[in-house]
Amino acid sequence: MGKKYRVDLRKLWRLARYIFNYKSVLAFMFFCMLVFSITHFTRAYLAKFLVDDVIVRAGSETADAEKRKTDAAAGKAAPAGPDLIEKAEKGFEERLSTYFAGMSIMKVVLVLVIVIMILGVIASVMHFGKVYLGRFLMFRVIVDIRTQVAEHLLGLSLDYHGEVRKGVLLSKMTNDLAATQKAVQFTLEDVFQQPITFVVGLAAAFYVSWFLALCIFFILPVLIYVLVYFGRKIMRHSAKSLETFGDITDLMTQMFLGIRVVKSYRMEKYKVDEFRRANETFMRRVLRMVAQKALSRGITELLYNVGSALIMLLGCYMFIVLKTITPGDLIAFVGIIATMYRPIKSLSHSYGELAASLAGAERLFGLVNLEPTVKDAPDAKPLEGIKHGIVFKDVSFRYVSDGDYVLKDLNLKAGVGKVYAIVGRTGAGKSTLLDLVPRFYDTVEGSIEFDGVDVRKFTLASLLDHIAIVSQDPFLFNASIADNIRCGVERITDEDVRAAAEAAHVMEFAKEKPGVLDYGVGEFGNNLSGGEKQRVTIARALAKDAEILILDEATSSLDSETQKVVQDALERLMKGRTTFVIAHRLSTIERADKIFVIENGSLVEEGTHAELLDKGGVYATLYGEELATGQ
Ligand SMILES: Nc1ncnc2c1ncn2[C@@H]1O[C@H](COP(=O)(O)OP(=O)(O)OP(=O)(O)O)[C@@H](O)[C@H]1O
Ligand SMILES: [Mg+2]
Numbered sequence: 001m002g003k004k005y006r007v008d009l010r011k012l013w014r015l016a017r018y019i020f021n022y023k024s025v026l027a028f029m030f031f032c033m034l035v036f037s038i039t040h041f042t043r044a045y046l047a048k049f050l051v052d053d054v055i056v057r058a059g060s061e062t063a064d065a066e067k068r069k070t071d072a073a074a075g076k077a078a079p080a081g082p083d084l085i086e087k088a089e090k091g092f093e094e095r096l097s098t099y100f101a102g103m104s105i106m107k108v109v110l111v112l113v114i115v116i117m118i119l120g121v122i123a124s125v126m127h128f129g130k131v132y133l134g135r136f137l138m139f140r141v142i143v144d145i146r147t148q149v150a151e152h153l154l155g156l157s158l159d160y161h162g163e164v165r166k167g168v169l170l171s172k173m174t175n176d177l178a179a180t181q182k183a184v185q186f187t188l189e190d191v192f193q194q195p196i197t198f199v200v201g202l203a204a205a206f207y208v209s210w211f212l213a214l215c216i217f218f219i220l221p222v223l224i225y226v227l228v229y230f231g232r233k234i235m236r237h238s239a240k241s242l243e244t245f246g247d248i249t250d251l252m253t254q255m256f257l258g259i260r261v262v263k264s265y266r267m268e269k270y271k272v273d274e275f276r277r278a279n280e281t282f283m284r285r286v287l288r289m290v291a292q293k294a295l296s297r298g299i300t301e302l303l304y305n306v307g308s309a310l311i312m313l314l315g316c317y318m319f320i321v322l323k324t325i326t327p328g329d330l331i332a333f334v335g336i337i338a339t340m341y342r343p344i345k346s347l348s349h350s351y352g353e354l355a356a357s358l359a360g361a362e363r364l365f366g367l368v369n370l371e372p373t374v375k376d377a378p379d380a381k382p383l384e385g386i387k388h389g390i391v392f393k394d395v396s397f398r399y400v401s402d403g404d405y406v407l408k409d410l411n412l413k414a415g416v417g418k419v420y421a422i423v424g425r426t427g428a429g430k431s432t433l434l435d436l437v438p439r440f441y442d443t444v445e446g447s448i449e450f451d452g453v454d455v456r457k458f459t460l461a462s463l464l465d466h467i468a469i470v471s472q473d474p475f476l477f478n479a480s481i482a483d484n485i486r487c488g489v490e491r492i493t494d495e496d497v498r499a500a501a502e503a504a505h506v507m508e509f510a511k512e513k514p515g516v517l518d519y520g521v522g523e524f525g526n527n528l529s530g531g532e533k534q535r536v537t538i539a540r541a542l543a544k545d546a547e548i549l550i551l552d553e554a555t556s557s558l559d560s561e562t563q564k565v566v567q568d569a570l571e572r573l574m575k576g577r578t579t580f581v582i583a584h585r586l587s588t589i590e591r592a593d594k595i596f597v598i599e600n601g602s603l604v605e606e607g608t609h610a611e612l613l614d615k616g617g618v619y620a621t622l623y624g625e626e627l628a629t630g631q
Helices: 009-020 023-074 084-091 105-155 158-163 166-191 193-208 210-257 259-264 268-322 327-369 430-435 460-465 481-486 494-503 530-544 560-574 609-615 618-629
Strands: 389-397 407-415 419-423 445-450 467-470 548-552 578-582 594-599 602-607
Touching: 009 023, 009 105, 009 166, 009 327, 023 105, 023 193, 023 327, 105 166, 105 327, 166 193, 166 210, 166 327, 193 210, 193 327, 210 259, 210 268, 210 327, 259 268, 268 327, 389 430, 407 430, 407 578, 407 594, 407 602, 419 430, 430 548, 430 578, 460 467, 467 530, 481 494, 481 530, 494 530, 494 560, 530 560, 548 560, 594 609, 594 618, 602 609, 602 618, 609 618
Parallel strands: 419 578, 419 594, 467 548, 548 578
Antiparallel strands: 389 407, 389 445, 594 602
């Protein structure tokens, strides 16, 4: 894994772009942040007046009065040399605050208290604004990202979905998204806020003493270096732990989906051990990340503490020995440094968190970066209908680029409105062949043409609108029977659904169920029997009323009695449509207009049932075998 982990600005920018979609909210939030920071530092700055105009002045006035008293008692007329406070005051006379000149001390105190209270009110209003708007933006952006990722994933082709583990996808949609949410939060609350606080603080520090403020710049580069150094490590370990999280989720989905096998083979202990191992790997990886985070925080904290202590030492030196700053300046500066500690601390803290959570965002964006392999050509046109027929031209296909060919140089022709049967032993490539028609996969070589036009020239949406499929493994959504028949196609009315249910003999069992067609079929349709599920998928194809019909073992789960009845419905359905049927039970395909026999991915025979039997080739053998097994 030579992957370079960097908390680079591009990743952050990609995240920030989602935030920038809500510019006015963002602007409001920035406003609140700015005003909040200003009030914050103003309060620290007010300490200067408290010291210079209240404490020092009060001190010197009392000292003066006392001196006058003792002077009078001793009969002296003139002061006998400056005392400590006077000495301190004298040096900075011009620099002493003139804001409150001529005001009585208590008045100054009153003004300061009122100002501090008003600032407090403003600060809390702004605090509410920035927190609420920040969270609002965070959830808004997360909804956007989650929807976008889901939309994108659904847009990816079957080759991707065939390979990716579902648990890993689930984990990405949950755990990586949670990490991304954190990244958004840190971006909003720290990446945006803390620099504002820092810059305002720095400005305040410069205002008080430019020299001391400059010293802050000496610590900064070291701090940044430490942050960046650890940021990379944190990100790498975070990505690894998220990866393991994917494995864990995948193990969970596997064991719960396969609960029947787990139970019947008593795999509980084996599965739990496997699960524990994955969790322990996760813990190890996460702890590595935690260690890096803690180290990073510890070191930055140390740097800050040492640095600010040194600056304070310098400040005291400037106050006591050089006398270039007032005691108020020193207090204000210390206050400001202390207030700046927060942004620095939380920036360094959140930099680590950001690194960890950006790893999740990066994995998510990795998904968004994937391009569907099957997509509309730039000049794709809608498919209006088929007049002449469908032709497979020298079609070759393999699932993986370095794997064996599953289909080889296959040529076949199908006319409009006829029924074609595809026959062959298991694994011959029948399902694969028919998956190429709706472009679940694209041919590797050769092409499939509708009226002489490559299917890749049509828009995918229009192509799929013309095809209805009953696939080998019936899949039902956890919804009502009616919803499973309609499958989201809006033009299908309730009557259409009912008619399709009637024709596919769904009604027969549905009327026994509570709610009839509104009956919930359960997860994967598990509340129904295998045969019932298959009938629902047939009704689904009937309701779609498409020009091309693909039936892959559509009646395999039905008993021979029901099969006959459904076969009847299917035959009505096939009338006038271009149909491809795959069936192991040859009796269901005897009446096909033409039979294609596939062996090892190649077309070996074609003709009608009678012709092929006469020929005495592969078909005749298959037919003979089937009769022998009594099917
Ligand atoms: N998603 C896939 N990835 C890789 N190989 C696959 C995939 N699906 C099928 N295959 C392989 O392609 C070959 C053809 O499979 P296909 O499903 O087309 O067979 P079939 O003729 O429909 O068989 P059956 O009658 O058992 O349904 C098989 O060797 C199978 O192992
Ligand atoms: Mg198959």
